[in-house]
Amino acid sequence: MDEVKELSINARKRIREFVETIDALREKAREVNAFEIVQEVVNTFRLLEIYQGSRLPEDQARVENIQELLNSILTFTRNNPPEEATLTHYLEEISLVTDIDRWDPSQATVTLMTLHSAKGLEFPVVIITGLEDGLFPLARSVNRDEDLEEERRLFYVGMTRAKESLYLLWAQERQRFGNQQWGGGYFYNAPSRFLREIPEHLTKEEPVKIQPDLEYIYDDQEDEKGEFRIGDWVVHDKFGKGQVLAVENSPTGTKVKVFFETKGLKTLVTEYANLRPWREG
Structure with missing residues (x-):
């Protein structure tokens, strides 16, 4: 690199620093x-x-893609013993995922693909996952009619x-990485609004529990007055009935993220929102 005279001293210095960073x-x-290691690369x-x-x-989409990649790697790391939770093993595992370009319809196999990739194809059985508001549709699409309609x-x-x-699958709790507003950890999810648009007589709901209750996740989620917890049902004078999805204590007050049945997702400061616990009857 030092012998490449076309490069300025500053350019050579930056390239050298980049190579040293990659080596490290x-x-x-x-x-x-x-x-x-992937978190280190991102940082x-x-x-x-x-x-x-x-x-x-497109940059907001990149943020979501990076966060989902980190979600995937974090789940892989936690589900494997330390000696197998390496980047090499992760790359080997994801390389086993079926590539749609190599899909053979004559083979009785499970094929993983995006919805975009599925256009024009048909299958006896289809499973769509991640049907939660904020994920599908994406949070950034909710406030834009054209984006919501596209999804x-x-x-x-x-x-x-x-x-x-x-x-059609949705997870009541899902691990989210990199959400600066609400912190990391597990989130309580509301089912996708698209699911609610399907006539009830066409569907059959079958809840499935795949792991023990993670009660410890919510131990510190109450606000100082002990009024709200993740999963609580509340009532607002303007927005109606809703469910608390997240709670954040900050120097400026306690904020709650509530999904209202008729108004969708709202972020409120409890000191001023006049939220009340909802009680049936």
């Missing part, structure tokens, strides 16, 4: 788990910081890929 990260990857190159400072829709069309595309059986 490569060495660290041998010592830590997959999540730690070192300020990827979230750069994209979060942009107003471009609704995409949902329709997914449903109509099924020839015999269609399974």
Whole structure:
């Protein structure tokens, strides 16, 4: 690199620093788990910081993609013993995911793909996951009619890929990484509004519990007055009945994130919102 005369001294210095950073990260990857090294890469190159400072829709999509990648790696790390929770093992695992370009319809196999990739295809059984408000539709699409309608069309595309059986899944609790407003950890989710738009007589609901109750997650989620917890049902004079999805204590007051049945998602300061516990009857 020093012999490339076309490069300025400053350019050569920056390239050298970049190479040294990559070497250091490569060495660290041998010592830590997959999540730690990928988080280190994201922080070192300020990827979230750069994209979060942009107003471009495509950059907001990049933020969501990075956060979902970190979610995936964190789940992988926690579900595997330390000796197998490495970046190498993670890459080997995701490489086993079926590539739609290599999909063979004559083979009786499970095929993982995005809804966009599924356009024009049909399957006897279709399973669509992640049907929660904030994920599908994405939170950034909720306040833009054209974006919301585009996601609704995409949902329709997914449903109509099924020839015999269609399974629509949503998680009441999902781990979210990188949400600066509400912190990390597990979130209580409201089912996608798209699910609520399907006539009830066409569906059959079957709750499935896949792990023990994680009661410890909510131990510190009450506000100082002990008024609200994640999952509580509340009533607001203007917005009506809703369910608390998140609680945040801050120097400026306690904030709650509430999904109202008729008004959708709202963020309120409890000291001024006049929220009251909802009681049936």
